[in-house]
Amino acid sequence: MENILSEIFYALSHPNRIKILKILRENNNLCGCEMLTLVDMEQSNLSRHLNSLVRSGILKSWRKGVRVFYDVTDEKIFEIIDLAEQIARGLKT
Numbered sequence: 001m002e003n004i005l006s007e008i009f010y011a012l013s014h015p016n017r018i019k020i021l022k023i024l025r026e027n028n029n030l031c032g033c034e035m036l037t038l039v040d041m042e043q044s045n046l047s048r049h050l051n052s053l054v055r056s057g058i059l060k061s062w063r064k065g066v067r068v069f070y071d072v073t074d075e076k077i078f079e080i081i082d083l084a085e086q087i088a089r090g091l092k093t
Contacts, residue, residue: 011056016049025078031067
C-alpha cells in the first residue's frame with residue numbers, strides 16, 4: 001500500500017501535473033492535442049507528464065484512431081488536491 005501511495009504523491013509532486021489534473025477536472029475526456037492548447041508546455045513535456053500520471057494510476061488513457069484521450073480514474077484525486085491547497089494556504093499565513 002505504501003508503494004502505491006508513494007507513486008500517487010510522486011505523480012502529484014510536479015506543478016505541471018497538477019495543472020493537467022485541474023484542466024481535466026474542467027474538461028473530461030480530453031485528447032492530448034486538445035490539452036496542448038490549454039497548457040503552456042511543449043508537446044513532449046506534456047506527453048512525459050501524462051505518461052507519469054497514467055503510470056501512477058491517476059489517469060487512464062485510450063486511443064481513438066490517432067488520438068489518445070485521458071481522464072482521471074477516480075474523481076477523489078481532486079479532493080486530495082483541494083485538501084493540499086487548503087493546507088498550503090494555511091502554511092502561508
